[in-house]
Amino acid sequence: MNIKFDPNNVVIKLCMSGMVMEENGNTEGSIMMFLKAWHEATDDYERFIAAYHLARQQKSITDKLKWMETSLQCALNINDDNVKSAYSTLYLNIAKCYEELCDSTNARRNYELSNSYKGAPSDEGPFYHGTKADLQVGDLLIAGGNSNYKPNLKMNHIYFTANANGAGLAAALAKGEGRERVYIIEPTGEFENDPNVTDKKFPGNLTRSYRSKEPLRIIGEETEWVKLTTTERHKWRENLAKNKGEIIN
Missing domain, CATH: 1.25.40.10 (Tetratricopeptide repeat domain)
Structure with a gap:
């Protein structure tokens, strides 16, 4: 299941x-x-x-x-x-x-x-990363870039998820003018549950959201995910502006 x-x-x-x-x-x-x-x-x-x-x-x-x-x-x-x-x-x-x-x-x-049951996640994926960057299979996504959500915040981790729709949301909210892309990725090292969602509103990490300090390798591109409506996109951006979508690094 x-x-x-x-x-x-x-x-x-x-x-x-x-x-x-x-x-x-x-x-x-x-x-x-x-x-x-x-x-x-x-x-x-x-x-x-x-x-x-x-x-x-x-x-x-x-x-x-x-x-x-x-x-x-x-x-x-x-x-x-x-x-x-x-x-x-x-x-x-x-x-x-x-x-x-x-x-x-x-x-x-x-x-x-x-x-x-504590410790490293046992999730085997497949995993996805949403962005507006135009990348190729084999490229590495690395930590240390600027946050999509908070100006001038350097990210010590790179985030990904096992939920293609979640990655699609990240792509929709990412900075840049390019088209929304959801890449299929594989972690190259250890990863952990994303503390921004784990045990916050729901027990555990039901959205299967993760982060890593090690690079993520692009192995393909996903084309099917639920796109946000204009209204939904506006609401998400409002929430982020109020810091409700703040990323803890």
Whole structure:
């Protein structure tokens, strides 16, 4: 199975709405939205995401534990690279619940499981990088260039993703006048989860976004991805201008 994170998925959109309510202090509204997401979920992937957000909102530790374990079980049922990055976070939250319940045996077991899933990502791709630069197969993309999003910021890493639509978004927002390009790349060295998205709004790295200090080699070009509408592009640029899309380097 190879699940792609889709921001237009009904359950993900409901959870995003719930998180906006949460940020605005409307806790009751956010819980209602996450419950709606849970009831509208049609598969384990959607249930895993909805249960995680419901777990975060529970005041009772036993309720939080129940929902977090539900989320984990749904994630384990999927057994997909897109979801494995969330295992460490889920086990960690479960361990903390057991610790608060003074169950040291289960707390220790879940801390150990959380640690066992930490480390370098196991994603095997294919991987993509979006840009407006006109490049050739065999060319290397290297870190140290200027950020597409913040003027005068030198990037210590080069970013890429296993989601062609995510790379297409990066291409649409990249500086330059050239046409949007999504290149198929292979990392030449170690890479890590992109800290800008990992464990931020969703557990783990569901967008399969990565970064590396080592060059990325271009091995082809992708021509099929979902293009942004003019309205969507304008909205993304507004968010970036407000620093909502800030890249942490």
